[in-house]
Amino acid sequence: MTRLTPEPTGTPQGVPVAPGDVLTDLLSRSARGDQQAFAELYDATSSRIFGLALRVVRDPAQAEEVVQEAFLDVWKTSSRFDPERGSALSWLMTICHRKAVDRVRSAEASTRRDTSYTQHNQTIDSDTTSDAAQASMEAQRVRSALKGLTDAQREAIELAYFGGYTHTEVAGLLDLPVGTAKTRIRDGLIRLRDKMGVPS
Structure with a gap:
């Protein structure tokens, strides 16, 4: 199967895309397992898809991963595309946008978990140290008083x-x-x- 790493060039939004009927035909052939058609679909749309991913995730490496995930999804689900419900490019970009948003949400959730875990442990360590110091001071006072x-x-x-x-x-x-x-x-x-x- 074709390599799924995009080659971003210039401003992705400005890259010309094949006509809608051509993309629809390529998607239809991809749905039948035509790898050549899928490769052509990828070449015709990957720069635009990459541009969309980059605007959402704001990191080129992350955007490349999003594009790979999106096109893998397209390969698996191309038979679900219905030209009566929208254009092929719109369908592709919807898949990409969903993948990019999922990536951002996952990263944010991971950051929140890490922050919460760190704060929780710092609180426990601080409380434990404080309690131990307090107990030690009290014991010293008692021994001195005795x-x-x-x-x-x-x-x-x-x-x-x-x-x-x-x-x-x-x-x-x-x-x-x-x-x-x-x-x-x-x-x-x-x-x-x-x-x-x-x-x-």
Whole structure:
């Protein structure tokens, strides 16, 4: 089958096109599988088709791909052309225009997806980093505040809040009355709150 890469020359709109009846005949013969007729159809119209594609996609390389896709579609569907509904050139240009618009929409959708993906990931990375930094700062503040407690208070609080023990279990581990364990924990929390500047 003929190469489907157009050779744009000058201003595509100004390139003369074969008369409508000639193009209709070429399309009709192409529909019957006549490759020579299709090659002649391509030669007679490709510059105009390329010009249309270029106006839509605004990129020569993309326009060439659109032209190839359009003529491949023409080869496959030439039997559907109905001269009663319009000219052969109009039919060809409609196919090309549709392919070009599809190409632009596809590119725009891809760009939107990429932009959305990038923004989403940047937001996640930023949030994760911010949360991690905040947690690290809080942990540092707590450790610093714990150093300001008495050993007895710090030990009771660490068992209760970091060890997960109940007041009764803390009392048992420290060999203290439950009331004393509770007092140490309460007094330690009050002092811890004051050290960290947390309003009461």
